[in-house]
Amino acid sequence: MSRSLKQDALTIVEESIRHVLPDNAVKEKLKELNLSRVVLVAIGKAAWRMAKAAKEVLKEKIEKGIVITKYGHSEGEIEGLEIYEAGHPVPDENTIRATERALEIVKDLSEEDTVLFLISGGGSSLFEKPKGSVTLKQLQNITDQLLKSGANIGQINAVRKHLSEVKGGRFAQKVFPARVVCLILSDVLFNRLDVIASGPAHPDLSTSEDALNVLEKYNVQVDENVLKELKDETPKILSNVESYIVADLKLACEKAVEVAERLGYNTAILTTSLECEAREAGFFVGSIAKELVLHDRPVKRPCALVLGGETVVRVKGKGKGGRNQELALAAALKIAGLDGVVVCSIGTDGTDGPTDAAGGVVDGKTVQRIKDSGFDPQAFLENNDSYNALKISNDLLITGPTGTNVNDLILILAK
Numbered sequence: 001m002s003r004s005l006k007q008d009a010l011t012i013v014e015e016s017i018r019h020v021l022p023d024n025a026v027k028e029k030l031k032e033l034n035l036s037r038v039v040l041v042a043i044g045k046a047a048w049r050m051a052k053a054a055k056e057v058l059k060e061k062i063e064k065g066i067v068i069t070k071y072g073h074s075e076g077e078i079e080g081l082e083i084y085e086a087g088h089p090v091p092d093e094n095t096i097r098a099t100e101r102a103l104e105i106v107k108d109l110s111e112e113d114t115v116l117f118l119i120s121g122g123g124s125s126l127f128e129k130p131k132g133s134v135t136l137k138q139l140q141n142i143t144d145q146l147l148k149s150g151a152n153i154g155q156i157n158a159v160r161k162h163l164s165e166v167k168g169g170r171f172a173q174k175v176f177p178a179r180v181v182c183l184i185l186s187d188v189l190f191n192r193l194d195v196i197a198s199g200p201a202h203p204d205l206s207t208s209e210d211a212l213n214v215l216e217k218y219n220v221q222v223d224e225n226v227l228k229e230l231k232d233e234t235p236k237i238l239s240n241v242e243s244y245i246v247a248d249l250k251l252a253c254e255k256a257v258e259v260a261e262r263l264g265y266n267t268a269i270l271t272t273s274l275e276c277e278a279r280e281a282g283f284f285v286g287s288i289a290k291e292l293v294l295h296d297r298p299v300k301r302p303c304a305l306v307l308g309g310e311t312v313v314r315v316k317g318k319g320k321g322g323r324n325q326e327l328a329l330a331a332a333l334k335i336a337g338l339d340g341v342v343v344c345s346i347g348t349d350g351t352d353g354p355t356d357a358a359g360g361v362v363d364g365k366t367v368q369r370i371k372d373s374g375f376d377p378q379a380f381l382e383n384n385d386s387y388n389a390l391k392i393s394n395d396l397l398i399t400g401p402t403g404t405n406v407n408d409l410i411l412i413l414a415k
């Protein structure tokens, strides 16, 4: 094996991400569905690509439509569609403006009409109209508290759904009696349809009580009017919706294994549902990496172990980072001093936390490089400053928006 482990890690993640781009899957599904005439609504980080693919298949069968994606995530005009960019991970004025426009576009449809709803992760922040007396400012504040609390996406979205005019099935309810056909790129573990983008077209499996429990458990401060709004229950039954998943994390993990095998590695998928604190996951992944190097098990070297999932971070420090970078930094502390091993952790959407990095790829010398520059790697971790730590060690992974979003991919390579 003459290539470096880092190069191989990059090849594996690049190819597996390419394999979960939504384009082909959207096209194939649409050919199968054979829709006659649609109004298109696309939301999320992959909205532009999904809409572009739909346009190529459906052409003038799309009567009108709207794409709402994150800033920097649209790639030009698509004939006949209105394109909006808005705030993520916290909604902003453009989120509301675009969502109101989407509601206008689907107003007064009849049972003869079909809304083609293209959904991808990030949708919760990009598609939103606060309910009743809830203000955007209140919603921004609650979202910010939740994102830093260590709550998982199911818990965060239980709250979001109960404060929204469009989430938790309410969008599909508004569109009724028109039919809603959803093509969904999943960035939620176990593909939970009511959680992905806060399930705007899926019966809500969470209750007001669940939402209240999340606020209490994670000590989220909210105003009195918000508590009142939260008490209205979301729809639990919808009769006008059908949903199809077009790609997910499991597929990305399977592709990663396929590429690694082609490169000559023995492989195993350890999990496709990693879900715990990012730093704990990093320590655990680091300890497995150690086992590979010291005892050549559980899989014989050269080997590539793959994990998929979504960790959480309780952001207490003042630093800059994301869950993948934090995982990678924690793993680096465990594998310090070892030769022949790397750990890579990446958000498949190309953005990890509020940074320009997608994740990190660390080796046994990462910690030494940070120390050689006069810094304490552990202190970076304490301050949730994984971005600056990995910047110093030159271990950041920077891809820019990838056009897809199926959650996070972690690799351990050893030779």
Ligand SMILES: Nc1ncnc2c1ncn2[C@@H]1O[C@H](COP(=O)(O)OP(=O)(O)OP(=O)(O)O)[C@@H](O)[C@H]1O
Pocket (backbone or CB within 6 Å): 045, 088, 089, 121, 122, 123, 124, 125, 147, 148, 153, 187, 312, 313, 314, 315, 318, 319, 320, 321, 322, 323, 326, 347, 349, 351, 352, 353, 354, 384, 385, 386, 405
């Ligand atoms: N300094 C930090 N260190 C580590 N993680 C952080 C830090 N600041 C914010 N985060 C994490 O970044 C997360 C938001 O990151 P990101 O935009 O990558 O989310 P995402 O899960 O990809 O979004 P979506 O699920 O909507 O697609 C927050 O949930 C928060 O836990």
Ligand SMILES: O=C(O)[C@H](O)CO
Pocket (backbone or CB within 6 Å): 120, 121, 122, 123, 124, 125, 153, 157, 187, 188, 195, 196, 197, 198
């Ligand atoms: O938008 C969201 O809620 C997350 O990305 C999960 O889909």
Ligand SMILES: [Mg+2]
Pocket (backbone or CB within 6 Å): 121, 122, 187, 407
């Ligand atoms: Mg996500």
